[in-house]
Amino acid sequence: MTDEDESVGVPAPDGDTALIETDYNIGQDNVEGSVGPLGFDIHNPVFVISGVSVVAFVLFTLLMPETSGDLFSWLFNEVTQGFDWFFIASANIFVLFCIVLIFTPYGSVRLGGTEATPDYTYTGWFAMLFAAGMGIGLMFYGVSEPLTHFSTASSGEAYGVVYGGDELEDDAFPPGFTSREQFDEVEALTAVSPDAVNAALDDAVPADARGNFTATDARTDWSPLSGAANNSDEAVRLGMAATIFHWGLHPWAIYAVVALSLALFTYNKGLPLTIRSAFYPIFGDRVWGWPGHIIDTLAVFATLFGLATSLGLGATQANAGLFELFGIPVGNTTEVILICCITGVALVSVLRGLDGGVKLLSELNMGLAFLLLLFVLFVGPTVTLLSGFVSSLGAYAEYLPELANPFGRGDVNFRQGWTSFYWAWWISWSPFVGMFIARVSRGRTVREFIICVLLIPSLVCVFWMSVFGGTAIHQVLSDGYTAAQEADLPIQLFRMLDALPLASITSLIGIVLVIVFFVTSSDSGSLVIDTITAGGKVDAPVPQRVFWCVFEGAVAIVLLLSAGGLNSLQSMVISTGLPFTVVLLLMCYAIVRGLSSERRI
Amino acid sequence: MFSHIMVPVDLSHAAAMAPAVKAASDLAHANDARITYVGVTTAEPSSVARTPEEFGRKLAAFAEEHGDGLSVDSRAITSHDPTSDLDRKLLDAAKEMGADLVVMVTHHPNLADRIWSGHGGDIAAHADMSVLLLRS
Numbered sequence: 001m002t003d004e005d006e007s008v009g010v011p012a013p014d015g016d017t018a019l020i021e022t023d024y025n026i027g028q029d030n031v032e033g034s035v036g037p038l039g040f041d042i043h044n045p046v047f048v049i050s051g052v053s054v055v056a057f058v059l060f061t062l063l064m065p066e067t068s069g070d071l072f073s074w075l076f077n078e079v080t081q082g083f084d085w086f087f088i089a090s091a092n093i094f095v096l097f098c099i100v101l102i103f104t105p106y107g108s109v110r111l112g113g114t115e116a117t118p119d120y121t122y123t124g125w126f127a128m129l130f131a132a133g134m135g136i137g138l139m140f141y142g143v144s145e146p147l148t149h150f151s152t153a154s155s156g157e158a159y160g161v162v163y164g165g166d167e168l169e170d171d172a173f174p175p176g177f178t179s180r181e182q183f184d185e186v187e188a189l190t191a192v193s194p195d196a197v198n199a200a201l202d203d204a205v206p207a208d209a210r211g212n213f214t215a216t217d218a219r220t221d222w223s224p225l226s227g228a229a230n231n232s233d234e235a236v237r238l239g240m241a242a243t244i245f246h247w248g249l250h251p252w253a254i255y256a257v258v259a260l261s262l263a264l265f266t267y268n269k270g271l272p273l274t275i276r277s278a279f280y281p282i283f284g285d286r287v288w289g290w291p292g293h294i295i296d297t298l299a300v301f302a303t304l305f306g307l308a309t310s311l312g313l314g315a316t317q318a319n320a321g322l323f324e325l326f327g328i329p330v331g332n333t334t335e336v337i338l339i340c341c342i343t344g345v346a347l348v349s350v351l352r353g354l355d356g357g358v359k360l361l362s363e364l365n366m367g368l369a370f371l372l373l374l375f376v377l378f379v380g381p382t383v384t385l386l387s388g389f390v391s392s393l394g395a396y397a398e399y400l401p402e403l404a405n406p407f408g409r410g411d412v413n414f415r416q417g418w419t420s421f422y423w424a425w426w427i428s429w430s431p432f433v434g435m436f437i438a439r440v441s442r443g444r445t446v447r448e449f450i451i452c453v454l455l456i457p458s459l460v461c462v463f464w465m466s467v468f469g470g471t472a473i474h475q476v477l478s479d480g481y482t483a484a485q486e487a488d489l490p491i492q493l494f495r496m497l498d499a500l501p502l503a504s505i506t507s508l509i510g511i512v513l514v515i516v517f518f519v520t521s522s523d524s525g526s527l528v529i530d531t532i533t534a535g536g537k538v539d540a541p542v543p544q545r546v547f548w549c550v551f552e553g554a555v556a557i558v559l560l561l562s563a564g565g566l567n568s569l570q571s572m573v574i575s576t577g578l579p580f581t582v583v584l585l586l587m588c589y590a591i592v593r594g595l596s597s598e599r600r601i
Numbered sequence: 602m603f604s605h606i607m608v609p610v611d612l613s614h615a616a617a618m619a620p621a622v623k624a625a626s627d628l629a630h631a632n633d634a635r636i637t638y639v640g641v642t643t644a645e646p647s648s649v650a651r652t653p654e655e656f657g658r659k660l661a662a663f664a665e666e667h668g669d670g671l672s673v674d675s676r677a678i679t680s681h682d683p684t685s686d687l688d689r690k691l692l693d694a695a696k697e698m699g700a701d702l703v704v705m706v707t708h709h710p711n712l713a714d715r716i717w718s719g720h721g722g723d724i725a726a727h728a729d730m731s732v733l734l735l736r737s
Binding site: 112267352354355439440442527536538541542 | 643644645646647648651652681684
């Protein structure tokens with residue numbers, strides 16, 4: 001029996017707020033019981049739908065690797081090509097929305113009521129923001145992304161060749177050609193414009209076969225915007241601007257929107273800590289029914305696949321690092337073992353809870369990351385890096401309007417393969433990071449919250465990218481050291497560190513960081529999914545946390561092993577990110593509705 | 602023998618607390634001791650209360666209802682993550698208020714207790730003062 005029936009009358013939190021009057025009691029749709037000795041307290045049907053779907057998904061991918069691989073790549077192409085404009089435009093809306101909030105009177109609303117005081121110090125708060133929000137990505141892309149954009153930008157625009165003739169057998173070649181090699185060479189032609197491609201085709205293709213070859217309409221290069229061919233200074237600036245674009249204001253604005261709406265509706269409105277609560281102003285009490293079930297289930301999917309992608313990236317990078325340092329073979333076996341061990345550590349952290357596990361690891365992680373950052377900064381080309389930081393910020397400001405433009409752009413591959421993938425990734429992470437940020441942000445004002453969640457992390461990310469990417473680019477330009485540039489993405493960080501002193505120590509720290517980031521993402525993710533599937537209860541029984549923590553690892557393993565490998569992970573992220581973008585847009589409206597009834601301090 | 606008895610209560614299962622309340626009251630009468638009812642809640646809305654303040658009021662009402670002519674008090678503790686912090690928070694509270702006996706209900710031990718011990722078992726294992734566990 002519970003004494004829920006006594007829950008009448010709604011008192012105010014600390015000081016003034018406008019609690020929402022609703023007859024809903026937290027946990028009223030929950031099912032409590034036990035399976036054998038293990039107790040549970042779950043929300044029906046959110047837990048059941050998401051739990052069963054995840055298990056079904058894991059089985060489908062394992063049993064039908066070919067079919068699922070094809071399905072994933074089809075999804076990836078459809079969504080990135082058809083909806084890239086939607087991701088880019090929505091992300092812009094989130095940034096503008098946050099910036100406007102800072103300057104409006106709504107900025108002085110305090111989360112948790114006018115008298116609330118912050119639960120965590122700035123240090124603990126930032127550590128958790130970072131560890132949850134960026135985590136492994138900073139390690140994976142810190143060197144590789146600036147370096148990649150710099151390289152592609154240096155090569156500039158390119159168009160390719162489309163062969164429209166009859167399909168050819170392996171060694172066959174069309175009439176007029178003398179060998180298959182000649183045909184392959186023609187097909188691989190690239191040039192800076194369609195006209196130049198056509199001119200090259202005129203020269204290279206025998207006259208009777210010329211009609212079968214045309215230049216591509218779209219660019220085939222991966223450089224951001226128009227690139228910066230033959231201008232390495234500009235290529236550096238463009239490369240850094242493109243990287244910062246992906247790691248700066250936009251991702252943090254996406255997180256801030258979700259986190260703000262959850263914190264507002266939980267602490268000021270007295271609704272359960274679950275995504276659906278943010279939709280109360282839109283759906284009213286129907287939010288406790290199916291519209292809410294769908295929103296929460298979507299959030300669980302988005303979190304699970306977003307996390308699995310990160311875990312997949314983390315495993316490949318930790319594996320690459322272990323190979324560099326100790327010669328441990330790169331392959332599925334090592335990665336699966338890594339995911340299992342790391343999930344085990346995450347499990348311990350989850351059992352120790354928010355303060356005893358997650359916060360502790362986050363702070364440890366931040367400390368280590370900060371040391372590595374300082375090391376690279378001072379051992380690397382310090383002056384170049386510091387001035388690079390300033391000029392990168394300038395480049396970001398200069399290129400931002402073009403990079404953020406959703407329409408009429410020529411850089412197809414960059415826009416679809418990088419930007420819209422990133423936006424989908426951040427968005428699919430947002431329920432998890434947002435909810436986590438909300439949980440540790442009680443007592444802050446809206447203005448303080450947005451400045452701290454949007455501007456400061458963006459600056460830190462810019463600095464991180466400037467130092468790691470800047471060092472790698474400096475190695476290429478000044479020292480002619482191209483080992484990092486030529487390596488695969490997961491190894492680039494370690495190749496960059498190789499060229500600095502004490503490489504074996506710093507590489508080891510790098511691997512430890514990847515692993516701990518991996519753990520902090522996995523444990524905070526489990527807490528969040530557990531809360532959502534328990535209908536907003538933050539005190540659900542322990543076995544549920546264990547279930548989600550283990551399944552995150554399982555999904556990461558299964559997706560890595562499936563035919564598409566990391567591509568399957570990415571296509572699932574993109575596909576769950578798409579519907580959740582709509583959810584986020586609605587959230588912006590709900591935030592305004594919620595804030596307008598609050599008292600400003 | 603005892604002067605200050607602490608009784609941890611779970612307001613979401615208020616009825617199940619009866620054995621502990623009864624035993625604590627009897628012991629308090631016999632020893633002329635006072636009782637403090639302790640509850641742990643979260644800053645986030647829960648099934649018991651939508652705010653920590655509401656929880657505090659409900660706990661105070663619970664204590665008053667079971668006053669039984671004794672000197673009773675209540676203390677609400679806010680935890681970031683009660684699933685894992687609960688036992689530590691209770692132990693801290695017991696020490697801080699100088700309780701010399703903790704009376705609480707606990708479930709029958711089962712297989713899961715071999716992995717995660719129940720709250721009662723954990724408190725009994727780590728508390729400096731005496732602990733009386735009652736099977737619910």
